[in-house]
Amino acid sequence: MDELPDWRASRPWPAAPKICVAGAGGIGGTLAARLGAAGREVVVHARGASRDAIRRNGIELADLSGSVRVDVPVSDRAEFGVQDIVFACSKSHAMPALLEAVAPMIGPETLVIPAINGVPWWYFIGNGGREEGRPVRAVDPEGRLAAMFPAHQLLGCVVYITAEALAPGRVVARNPHRMILGELDGRSSERLRQVGALLSDAGIHVRTSPRIRDDVWTKLVGNLTSNPLSVVIGATLQDIYGAAELRELVSAMTDEVLRVAERCGATIDLDPETFFAHAASLGAVRTSMLQDYEKGQGLELAAIGDAVLELAERHRVPMPTTRTILALTRFRAARRDDSTTRFIKDEHVESVPGGRRLYQP
Template sequence: MKLCIFGAGAIGGLMAAKLAAKGDVDVTVIARGPHLAAMQARGLKLISGGEERVVHPRCVASAVEAGPQDYVLITLKAPALAGAAVQMQPLIGAGTTIVSAVNGIPWWYFHKLAGPYEGRRVTSVDPDGEIGRLLPPERVLGCIIYPAAEVVEPGVILHTYGDRFSLGEPDGSRSERAGALAAALVGAGFKAPVRPKIRDEIWVKLWGNMAFNPLSALTTATLDVITGDAELRSIVRAMMLEGQAVAEALGVRFAIDVDKRIAGGAEVGAHKTSMLQDLEKGRPMEVDALLGSVVELAEMTGVPAPTSRMILALLRTRARLAGCY
């Protein structure tokens, strides 16, 4: 199996390190800058569970150097996807599977979704359809990321918790390609269930992100503050109930209730969300993937979402003024 990780930051580096250590997958990492230089010079170091391991996957700067792959895992932030889709083309051969591990509502969301919205485009994440053209939905295998990791220095990944990557076909089938990738991930030490309803998991993860991330960027508060403040918690709850109504209008079912999901966020403690981290570092924020898309789908399904719409307007202005949108 030839597998390329495009955007090998924290999560991509974690996956690359464990897959390369197992040795039965031909792993290629595409990265850039000091991170790439460090991996090429000294290998990729993974710190996990108090142990350190250095592996040496093939590390290159471009898709041209890597060539066609069996699987291409996309572990980028959503705003980077449009530009990256063009760069990925040399990786995509006749039988390549594109593994979408991007946060929020993905560009392929309505592919093979039975019902009145099948085949629709999510314009907030793929405005002109170019992503869908370059990364055809029929090639896509969904992936939900649960681990947490960070690049503590170039070439060094610290894995803090979690080991599950849920996989799922857009049409809910148990395909050979999903099974093969799941087996490779399990062999590397991950949990990799293949889910028949991958969109349910997309929404459970997005459920918290659509509220916690925007409020953290607007207030600079950590999760413990947001969930512990009665006024902020009420805004979170209102947004999440709106998101739940949108998702259920699209056929999604939630296995937990909103208060349990908020409690789960509170348990994380004094954590800065990814959106707040991006704001502080002047990086593009996942505004549309995490909230703009929810508001778009609310309009599509006719579900009222006044709180989410208001927060989105504030968030977009905040991001624009900071040069992060």
């Protein structure tokens, strides 16, 4: 197991830590807005339209606390110097490129907090288990992420922020913001307490956990039973967990995920019926995967689906229902991409009277 370095135990925590939020989507925009509104020294790494919108108008967040607009420094280059904390907020498949882009801002004492869904690349890193160091191929096939930082620079994180970027720099969140933080080795630390305190001061409900991987699996139950299915049937959380017609399907997927979690050594205190009722009560929330599907973006199937199937195969746990839903999700995404390609090719096709179509060079 990666030994506890002296600086993690004894290094004084900075009174005003420098914070970078890398990625300005729903989660990143929410974190940057809440931290900035709380008076924290925060900078944002963003590209393209998001960078331009934040540079012009700041970040606008509408959540249960009201509406807030904050001006924050933003750039698509790593030009803000070494940071104390980097919140890495991207889809799992975009994480290697994001962390490489902000690498100049990550020093040997920078704390990196990946705010991602699904099975994280660090799952078998830093806990000293019998699979210590074993990669999760679905999320880190070449080992790029595992090689970037030693385990002691990472803080485990599970995010419950149901936010949506309505437009670049404009975020709406209709439910309370919650985050769970934990050291990869399960120990308590001053930095864990301090990060929890600064997030709490910013209006985010924080719980620290000595078993952060249990919390990863608890969220995976929700991710895997809702995200792919939402793409297949175009449903909200209220539909997926509240519709009687879907109960048998969702229950079967839940049972499969829980069996894999148990074989991986996780302890999950979850009553499925209570979980379904709570998830349905969140209302007409569109999952992040459904939002990505509708925007024509890549789907986070590797971390949320393929990684769980990989672990299921290691432990010989069958997941027939989950496999079927993932296959349907991929089929629908492929059809979407194929339709987009045909649309682009047909941009030179013009309709004429009589219903005929002429190709224009």
